[in-house]
Every structure is written in C-alpha cells, then in structure tokens.
Amino acid sequence: MKLLVPATTTNFGSGFDTFGLALNLYNTFEFRESDAFGVEVEGEGKELPRDENNLLIRVYKRACEVFGVPVKPFKLKQVNEVPTARGLGSSATAIVGGIEACVRLHSLEVNLEDKMKVAFEFEPHPDNLLPAFVGGFVVCVQNGGLVYNRLDFPDELSLVFAVPDFELSTEEARRVIKREVSLKDAVFNIQRASLLVSAILTGKYELLRTAVEDRLHQPYRAKLIKGFEKVLEAGYSAGAYAVFLSGAGPTVCAISSGEVKDRVGSAMIEAFEREGVRAKVLHLKGSGKGAHWL
Numbered sequence: 519m520k521l522l523v524p525a526t527t528t529n530f531g532s533g534f535d536t537f538g539l540a541l542n543l544y545n546t547f548e549f550r551e552s553d554a555f556g557v558e559v560e561g562e563g564k565e566l567p568r569d570e571n572n573l574l575i576r577v578y579k580r581a582c583e584v585f586g587v588p589v590k591p592f593k594l595k596q597v598n599e600v601p602t603a604r605g606l607g608s609s610a611t612a613i614v615g616g617i618e619a620c621v622r623l624h625s626l627e628v629n630l631e632d633k634m635k636v637a638f639e640f641e642p643h644p645d646n647l648l649p650a651f652v653g654g655f656v657v658c659v660q661n662g663g664l665v666y667n668r669l670d671f672p673d674e675l676s677l678v679f680a681v682p683d684f685e686l687s688t689e690e691a692r693r694v695i696k697r698e699v700s701l702k703d704a705v706f707n708i709q710r711a712s713l714l715v716s717a718i719l720t721g722k723y724e725l726l727r728t729a730v731e732d733r734l735h736q737p738y739r740a741k742l743i744k745g746f747e748k749v750l751e752a753g754y755s756a757g758a759y760a761v762f763l764s765g766a767g768p769t770v771c772a773i774s775s776g777e778v779k780d781r782v783g784s785a786m787i788e789a790f791e792r793e794g795v796r797a798k799v800l801h802l803k804g805s806g807k808g809a810h811w812l
C-alpha cells in the first residue's frame with residue numbers, strides 16, 4: 519500500500535494562513551502490516567524519528583483514537599522528496615499520511631471535515647493541510663468548520679524554489695510575528711490577497727508582484743533568513759512575476775513562466791551564495807492532485 523502526498527507552498531505573501539498550493543513533488547509512504555511499528559527513511563529527512571515518535575505514527579494513533587478503531591501497527595517506508603523544515607509542507611505530508619493510513623487500514627469512510635479536525639490538532643493552520651488532501655490552489659477559511667474554495671492553478675505558471683541548506687521550524691517562524699495589526703496594514707493585505715486571486719483567475723500575471731506584498735509575516739521572518747531581500751531582488755531582476763517566502767521559510771518561491779524560469783532560479787541561488795548560504799533550486803508546477811494511493 520503506497521500513498522503519495524504532495525508538498526505545498528503557502529501564503530503567497532499576502533495570504534498568510536489562507537492560500538495553499540499542492541506541488542508536483544511528493545513524499546511516498548509505503549505501509550506493511552506488522553507486529554510492531556518501524557520506520558525506514560529514504561531521501562529527505564534522514565534525521566526523522568524511526569520509532570513511534572515519528573509524526574506520521576503519532577497522527578495515525580490519534581486518528582485511530584478519534585475514529586474509534588484499534589491501533590494496528592505497521593512498518594512504514596518513507597521515500598521523501600520534500601525537504602524538511604524548509605517551508606514546503608513536509609509536516610503536512612506526514613499528518614495527512616497518518617490520517618489516510620488510518621482510514622485505509624481500517625476501511626473507514628471519513629469525510630474531509632473530520633479528517634481536518636484530527637489534522638488541526640497537529641498543525642493549527644489549514645493552508646498546507648487542505649491542498650495536501652485535495653490538490654490545487656486552495657483559499658482556506660478558519661471558522662470552526664470547514665470552508666474553502668479550490669481553484670486550478672494555471673499550468674503555464676512555473677514555481678521556482680530556492681531552497682537554502684538550513685532548516686527553520688514553522689513554530690519558530692510563527693513566534694516572531696507581531697500579534698497586533700493596524701487597520702492600515704490589515705487593509706494593505708486584504709487588497710493584495712484579493713488582487714492575487716483575481717490575477718490568477720484572469721491571467722493578469724503582471725499584477726502578481728503587487729499582489730504578493732505583505733505586512734503580516736514576511737517582514738518579521740525575513741530577519742531569520744540571511745540574504746532574503748537580496749534573493750527577492752535577484753528573482754525580480756531576472757524577470758519573475760512574483761517572489762515571496764514559501765510557507766514559513768526559509769525557502770524562497772518565485773512565480774515565472776517560459777524560458778525565464780531558468781534565469782530566475784540561477785539568479786536566486788547565486789544571490790543566496792553571495793551571502794554565504796548554500797542553496798539548491800527546484801523547478802515545480804502546481805498539481806491538481808492531492809494525497810492518493812497507488
């Protein structure tokens with residue numbers, strides 16, 4: 519039994535905790551029933567726990583408890599393409615993996631709202647989780663229940679990620695954000711987040727540069743990421759439509775198209791390197807597919 523769960527990029531600058539997009543980069547989780555839990559990891563995340571402290575197993579056990587079924591142990595083989603603690607939703611892949619494993623191993627029928635209730639106990643924002651479950655570009659709303667709208671992300675747009683070789687935990691990157699916001703800054707973000715959705719829907723990509731501007735989280739997080747401003751400038755100088763922090767960072771994402779994407783990737787990597795930060799580039803696309811079994 520093999521489950522593929524996509525990486526996600528979130529926020530898109532102005533849409534903090536609101537916008538999330540599934541990517542064509544996956545963690546693959548293979549399950550074999552067994553007498554005891556065990557974990558094997560290939561690819562990214564060599565440091566991940568090999569025992570019941572592994573996030574996927576912790577989520578699986580909690581899902582069994584919530585859905586009222588016995589815990590059946592398994593051997594898990596992870597083949598991870600998603601770098602951990604880089605702002606590409608690796609923790610969401612593990613959370614979604616644990617929930618889907620519980621549903622499948624017990625042949626349950628569970629709706630998305632009930633799956634999300636369990637997921638929220640581990641990650642209290644929906645923007646990685648929802649696209650990891652359902653794919654596509656998702657506008658997420660938190661109101662105690664499940665309200666979201668899923669759009670197709672334009673295939674002509676490329677996502678270029680500059681992934682630095684250091685980790686930044688989402689928890690730490692959330693701690694630095696200011697809790698209070700002025701009306702002026704709230705309006706600033708509402709205008710841009712609305713512009714972003716309309717720009718994607720109408721193909722007016724020249725609006726994206728303004729649409730990803732943010733005053734809620736990026737200015738605070740930028741201080742934790744050496745070279746962030748320089749990488750941003752380099753992406754724009756190379757012709758990107760938009761450049762912003764992927765999730766909580768430290769990865770930087772650029773939206774681009776056609777041939778320009780190669781220039782954008784090299785420029786961002788070089789900018790990181792000039793600051794003494796090693797980084798690699800990932801050229802990805804939005805994916806319409808969420809978690810699915812092979």
Ligand SMILES: Nc1ncnc2c1ncn2[C@@H]1O[C@H](COP(=O)(O)OP(=O)(O)O)[C@@H](O)[C@H]1O
Pocket residue numbers: 545563566572573574596598601602603604605606607608609610611612686687688689765766
């Ligand atoms: N593939 C995975 N399997 C199990 N646990 C994971 C996996 N990926 C991430 N995690 C857990 O999530 C933590 C990283 O979460 P977080 O800081 O939110 O980073 P990210 O931005 O990659 O989601 C890791 O330290 C690890 O405990």
Ligand SMILES: N[C@@H](CCOP(=O)(O)O)C(=O)O
Pocket residue numbers: 526528529534535536604605606607608609643645646688691692735764765766767
């Ligand atoms: N909206 C969240 C998204 C965190 O994503 P991750 O991939 O960095 O875990 C935030 O900005 O904190």
